[in-house]
Amino acid sequence: KPLALPGAHVVVTGGSSGIGKCVAIECYKQGAFITLIARNEDKLLQTKKEIEKYSVNDKQVVLCISVDVSKDYGNVENVLKQAQEKLGPVDMLVNCAGTSVTGKFEDLEMNTFERLMAVNYLGSVYPTRAVIATMKERRMGRIVFVSSQAGQLGLFGYTAYSPTKFALRGLAEALQMEVKPYNIYVTVAYPPDTDTPGFAEESKTKPLETKLISETSSVCQADQVARVIVKDAIQGNFNSSIGSDGYMLALLTSGMSPVTSITEGLQQVVGMGIFRIIGLFYLGSFDSIVRRCMIEREKHPSTTDKTE
Numbered sequence: 001k002p003l004a005l006p007g008a009h010v011v012v013t014g015g016s017s018g019i020g021k022c023v024a025i026e027c028y029k030q031g032a033f034i035t036l037i038a039r040n041e042d043k044l045l046q047t048k049k050e051i052e053k054y055s056v057n058d059k060q061v062v063l064c065i066s067v068d069v070s071k072d073y074g075n076v077e078n079v080l081k082q083a084q085e086k087l088g089p090v091d092m093l094v095n096c097a098g099t100s101v102t103g104k105f106e107d108l109e110m111n112t113f114e115r116l117m118a119v120n121y122l123g124s125v126y127p128t129r130a131v132i133a134t135m136k137e138r139r140m141g142r143i144v145f146v147s148s149q150a151g152q153l154g155l156f157g158y159t160a161y162s163p164t165k166f167a168l169r170g171l172a173e174a175l176q177m178e179v180k181p182y183n184i185y186v187t188v189a190y191p192p193d194t195d196t197p198g199f200a201e202e203s204k205t206k207p208l209e210t211k212l213i214s215e216t217s218s219v220c221q222a223d224q225v226a227r228v229i230v231k232d233a234i235q236g237n238f239n240s241s242i243g244s245d246g247y248m249l250a251l252l253t254s255g256m257s258p259v260t261s262i263t264e265g266l267q268q269v270v271g272m273g274i275f276r277i278i279g280l281f282y283l284g285s286f287d288s289i290v291r292r293c294m295i296e297r298e299k300h301p302s303t304t305d306k307t308e
């Protein structure tokens with residue numbers, strides 16, 4: 001039942017940096033053939049070299065494709081067709097390409113809302129759409145969507161980003177119901193803040209409120225996050241989360257999402273009430289952070305407008 005990675009073809013969008021790169025390394029170490037998808041060719045080639053150091057046999061290949069996953073579906077479909085001609089049908093697709101911009105709702109540009117939805121949401125729909133028919137024919141496959149803890153709850157500063165990550169959950173639930181009889185398993189990963197180039201970029205313009213609220217959970221390492229994602233995807237687990245707040249959030253927000261085991265279902269039934277109580281305390285502390293920052297801002301409007 002678990003997917004066998006040796007010899008499998010794994011496609012990782014956003015595979016040239018951060019979490020996606022670590023997912024690619026983790027799969028390669030377990031014997032998979034890798035297709036990396038991202039826009040910047042130099043970064044792709046550099047990452048390819050880095051990954052190739054971890055080869056476990058001399059047949060393994062790392063293929064690089066430069067394409068914008070958010071722009072033209074026809075294009076995405078074409079490059080994935082080419083990748084499948086070279087490395088065989090896709091066994092596992094990891095949709096990791098994504099980006100984040102934080103800021104107060106009224107400070108965010110209108111096109112930020114559009115761009116984030118295009119990259120984070122449509123950028124996951126297109127590659128998935130391009131591989132699903134073949135997976136159904138072969139009656140096997142794994143699709144991974146990389147959401148975020150910000151796809152489980154809405155927080156100050158994430159008005160443009162959170163909805164794109166919530167959207168992935170809706171897509172994943174609906175798609176899983178469609179493809180389950182074809183032996184295809186969908187995984188949604190909800191990582192916490194993770195030390196990556198993307199995170200560093202995001203942090204440059206992060207409102208103080210967002211920083212303080214995010215400090216509730218600590219920053220993870222990308223390789224650690226990637227190991228968990230790959231393990232859950234291989235197993236065919238619908239939910240993939242990390243750490244103790246990840247665990248609580250997953251139970252608390254399980255809603256009508258599919259369960260992978262009876263134990264998981266039981267944990268949700270038992271855990272929900274308790275974690276809701278804990279969650280209410282967290283929400284209270286988030287509200288007080290926001291209130292305190294507002295009062296500070298009103299005292300010194302210019303100096304505390306952006307973080308140091």
Ligand SMILES: NC(=O)C1=CN([C@@H]2O[C@H](COP(=O)(O)OP(=O)(O)OC[C@H]3O[C@@H](n4cnc5c(N)ncnc54)[C@H](OP(=O)(O)O)[C@@H]3O)[C@@H](O)[C@H]2O)C=CC1
Nearest residue numbers: 014016017018019038039040068069098148193194196198
């Ligand atoms: N780091 C974090 O704190 C967390 C991240 N996540 C999510 O994990 C995913 C990866 O994050 P992280 O590792 O930090 O990201 P990085 O910014 O480090 O890497 C993003 C990757 O996606 C690629 N990419 C971005 N836009 C496009 C596009 N339009 N078309 C094709 N490729 C694209 C980038 O390459 P290029 O620019 O060359 O195209 C790069 O390879 C994202 O979806 C993010 O939302 C979730 C929770 C926490």
Ligand SMILES: CCCCCCCCCCCCCCCC(=O)[C@@H](N)CO
Nearest residue numbers: 100148149150192193214216245248279
């Ligand atoms: C019982 C309930 C416990 C609740 C604990 C909640 C802790 C919330 C912290 C959330 C941090 C936000 C993560 C966003 C990461 C992300 O996607 C961006 N960094 C992308 O770059």
